[in-house]
Amino acid sequence: MKSTRIGFQIFALSLLFTGAVAQAAPVTGTVTDKTTGKPAVGDTVVLVDVQAGMGEVAHATTDAHGRYSLTKPGSSNYLVRVTHQGAGYFIGAPEGSAPGDISVYDVAAKVQGVSIEADVLEVESENGQLKVTERYFVHNTSSPPTTQWSARSFEVVLPADAVVNGIGAQRPNGLPTTVKLEPDGPKGHYSFNFPIQPDDGDKDTLFQLSYNLPASGGKYTFNSQVSLPAENLAVILPKSMTFAAGSGTAFKSVPEDPNVQTFVARSIVPGKAVEFTISGEGSIPREEQGAPAGQQPGMGAQESGGAQDSGAGATGNQPGGGIGAPIGTPDALSKYSFLGLDLKWWILIVLALLLAAGAAFLLRKPAAAPAGPFDAGAGSSPVSASPSQRNTALLNVLKEELFALESEKISGTIAPVEYAEVKAALEKVLKRALSRK
DSSP: OHHHHHHHHHHHHHHHHHHHHHHOEEEEEEEEETTTTEEOOSOEEEEEEGGGTTEEEEEEEOOTTSEEEEEEOSSSOEEEEEEETTEEEEEEOOOTTOOOOEEEOOEESSOTTEEEEEEEEEEEEETTEEEEEEEEEEEEOOSSOOEEOSTTSEEEEOOTTOEEEEEEEEOTTSOOBBOOEEEOSSTTEEEEOOOBOOOBTTBOEEEEEEEEEEOGGGEEEEEEEESSOEEEEEEEEETTSEEEEOTTOOOEEOOSOTTEEEEEEEEEOTTOOEEEEEESOBOOOOTTSSSOTTOOTTOOSBOOOTTSOOOTTOOOOOOOOOOOOOTTOOOTTTTOEETTEEHHHHHHHHHHHHHHHHHHHHTOOOOSSOSSTTOOOTTOOGGGSOHHHHHHHHHHHHHHHHHHHHHHHHHTOSOHHHHHHHHHHHHHHHHHHHHTO
């Protein structure tokens, strides 16, 4: 019986191998260093199999003309990753004969031309607690275009009594992801270990945090600071709450959205405290937004660390791992629950919010004070996308989330049990999405 089973396994593997060879297809392209305008020579290029636990299935090095060639071993979903001066850049592997061209940038710890377009605080209050979602829209208009990256790529100052419960970032044309926030100096001072790539048209880099603050007597006084020159500092709050500007800074009421109050100050100087007081209670209407207040839309698992996108606790920069648990294995998430729902269902809910919010942000038009998380631009709506488009967007989100999870595993910053639980849930959603293609 044992020999029969082994023989069957060998036969099955041979069929899989034959099918993979039959479906093998080349992926070729050119990597261009947009800082120098020349081909990127000697960069490592890797083909990553999304459905096989983000495993690396092919490797190449760019030649003297920046060209590379990889071979897709089957019909799975793949990503192409190129590493340039330690920073990672990604594209979806092209289909057919389409070129897999990738643009990269040189890296520097500090770059001229990096500034804040807008620091936006969205404030709500309930039961003596302020819920704050703060977003920094960061420009990189460096010339020549250069990626700013270091362990302190972007520094922020939060209130000393802030309790942070959500952290995220997004590249100019990437997807939202959770990243690492490191304490940096006095209490409330933090740094993001995340690359600030050059702007892509009107798209810049987004940093996002959510945190809670105690509102003693229903009131809280902010002394906001920025680490870079900021064009705008905007405060958004419900109609039921009260805003009072402190001395030394002129805020202007902006009637941008009839459902909320928006107050904007211009030309904020780095290191100078901007004082304002919030009082009262209320929640911002969410009928047209993709996530509830305080939720981290689009901030799912983590991108890879190191000079690539540093996840919470991540420091590695190479994907790895294999396939998920065998069919029939007990669901690792079924023993965890919150508010009566298994953890796996919360993960599915968050992924659904992730898709809606991520699509909305990618479609947004530039604005000094966005009215909500990852707002879509005028006339754009992720709801109007076809089922095929929404499914493709979900697949792209899942690709990055799985890649980030594997990177965190390689770095040793995630516990094996947590890794297995999260990966099982992500792969389950990925398989469902793939079945609808």
